[in-house]
Amino acid sequence: MTPDAIFQVAYGFTAAKTLLACSELGMFEALAESTLTSEELADRMGVPERSASLLANAMVALGFVELADGGYRNSPVSEKFLSGTTQADLRPMLRFMNRITYPQWGELEVAARTGERSTVDYPTEVYSTGMEAINAGTAAALTAVYDFAPHHRVLDVGGGTGSFLTAIIHRHPHIHGTLFERPEVVTLARPGVDLVAGDYLVDPLPSGHDAVILANVAHHLSETQTVQLLENVRSSCSSDARLLLIDFWTDPTHTQPMIAALTGAQFLLSSEVGRLHSADEMTGWLGRAGWTFDRHVPLNGATSLIVAQAA
Numbered sequence: 209m210t211p212d213a214i215f216q217v218a219y220g221f222t223a224a225k226t227l228l229a230c231s232e233l234g235m236f237e238a239l240a241e242s243t244l245t246s247e248e249l250a251d252r253m254g255v256p257e258r259s260a261s262l263l264a265n266a267m268v269a270l271g272f273v274e275l276a277d278g279g280y281r282n283s284p285v286s287e288k289f290l291s292g293t294t295q296a297d298l299r300p301m302l303r304f305m306n307r308i309t310y311p312q313w314g315e316l317e318v319a320a321r322t323g324e325r326s327t328v329d330y331p332t333e334v335y336s337t338g339m340e341a342i343n344a345g346t347a348a349a350l351t352a353v354y355d356f357a358p359h360h361r362v363l364d365v366g367g368g369t370g371s372f373l374t375a376i377i378h379r380h381p382h383i384h385g386t387l388f389e390r391p392e393v394v395t396l397a398r399p400g401v402d403l404v405a406g407d408y409l410v411d412p413l414p415s416g417h418d419a420v421i422l423a424n425v426a427h428h429l430s431e432t433q434t435v436q437l438l439e440n441v442r443s444s445c446s447s448d449a450r451l452l453l454i455d456f457w458t459d460p461t462h463t464q465p466m467i468a469a470l471t472g473a474q475f476l477l478s479s480e481v482g483r484l485h486s487a488d489e490m491t492g493w494l495g496r497a498g499w500t501f502d503r504h505v506p507l508n509g510a511t512s513l514i515v516a517q518a519a
């Protein structure tokens with residue numbers, strides 16, 4: 209037996225933080241479609257040469273930058289997702305992780321001891337655009353896995369910028385989308401959907417929808433709050449409605465999928481009551497709130513979809 213696994217995980221944060229810093233400092237934009245020496249790279253990034261070469265060499269070691277012609281260039285994955293030259297832009301996700309997640313995780317033992325959420329302050333725009341980038345793959349998977357064609361009015365509760373609705377309407381232009389979000393997020397919403405500002409734990413939800421999405425919402429809520437929200441959705445939607453629940457639904461032990469279990473500590477930092485819920489738990493809560501479990505299907509990464517129909 210060796211301690212290699214401990215070293216690998218203990219140093220793991222250095223890989224994450226170096227990637228976040230390189231993106232924040234504009235390394236991958238500087239290297240877009242170019243090969244640069246460390247001096248040229250330093251100049252474009254606005255940092256000393258020592259910083260540029262230490263950071264770029266770490267990115268070479270991780271496979272995000274390549275050595276070429278005496279200089280550095282983006283690897284294909286960085287060119288596609290981090291250089292800002294394509295539609296598949298993950299820079300808002302890294303900005304979210306650098307400015308929100310990373311500082312929050314510095315408070316993990318405090319949150320674990322006290323049960324109180326993180327005090328890190330952040331702009332709503334960084335949160336919402338980052339969340340949209342993080343879940344872009346999930347939105348694409350949802351439209352591929354679930355057939356929205358029979359639906360007419362889709363409501364996304366806590367739907368962030370409305371990116372799930374936008375993906376659905378792009379594929380099914382006959383669908384009318386409604387986004388229900390907190391007032392400060394509604395102002396950031398994408399065009400093309402109806403906007404309703406409110407608090408999903410307090411305010412009535414917009415009525416008359418035949419499909420309702422709750423994506424990455426339940427993990428911020430307790431069992432009582434989740435059941436109450438499921439009941440509120442049930443009483444606001446049409447009698448033949450489908451409910452689409454997207455989250456890190458775990459196995460009954462809450463230890464798989466692995467990425468979901470690892471992400472679980474995030475809910476100590478972002479909520480006083482949130483936690484990972486298992487698919488079995490959610491199935492039981494659906495029954496208490498007037499819904500019938502229909503199916504559970506994988507989406508993207510550790511996220512999956514539970515479909516329910518009005519009982």
Ligand SMILES: C[S@@+](CC[C@H](N)C(=O)[O-])C[C@H]1O[C@@H](n2cnc3c(N)ncnc32)[C@H](O)[C@@H]1O
Nearest residue numbers: 343366367368389390393406407408409423424
């Ligand atoms: C983790 S994000 C998920 C966003 C989006 N559904 C997705 O999966 O990408 C949770 C969203 O719920 C919204 N939210 C949190 N509490 C809320 C409340 N009480 N009422 C309405 N929206 C709320 C937040 O503004 C945030 O956009």
